[in-house]
Each structure stands twice: as C-alpha cells, then as structure tokens.
Amino acid sequence: MHTSPDCPDCGKDNTWSDGTLFSCPDCGHEWAPGDAAAGGGPVVRDCNGNPLEQGDSVVVIKDLKVRGSSVPLKQGTMIRNIRLVADDPEHIEGHSDRIRDLVLKTCFLRKA
C-alpha cells in the first residue's frame, strides 16, 4: 500500500516513512506528518513559519487596523484560543481582550 505523500519539494512519489518523518530519496527532503503534504489540508503558519493549531495563543507583531473598530490592535497583543479558518491558511480567527471576532492574517502573528 502506498501511503506516503508526494514530496512537497520535488513532487516525486518515491517517498517513504520511518514512522516519524517522511523522506524523499530523490532530493533528500525530510518532513513530518502533519505538514501540508501529509496532513491533507493546508498548514497554518505564523510569521516565523511555525505551524499554528486550533486553540493556540499568538502575539500580534505589528499594529493592525481592525475593520469596524476605531481601536487598532496593538503590537504585542495576545490572542488566545485561536480558531483556524477552513481552507484559508492565511487567516485565523480569535478575540483580543478588547476586540472580539477578529480575523487576522497569520503573517502578522507569532506563536506565543
């Protein structure tokens, strides 16, 4: 049974798993199950490329304007218990202490 995903780097399907990591013998790329190619869905990443998951806490890395609010979201604001947006790895939803129902771009967030 061929269960290994195609290599996310070179796209070849000679990949194999040692139980922890997938490896591609063609280009030498190794990656963990749960990354985009293995998990079956897009992986949400913060500004540093760290994967974000439902319920994580993130910190805003720059002042952001919030649509519908006169109060900007300040750099350093902690967003707790984030929700991932289905089929949209570039945004997450969450609440700050002052503003509810935020939709934030993940490139302006850092995992707390």
Ligand SMILES: [Zn+2]
């Ligand atoms: Zn490869």
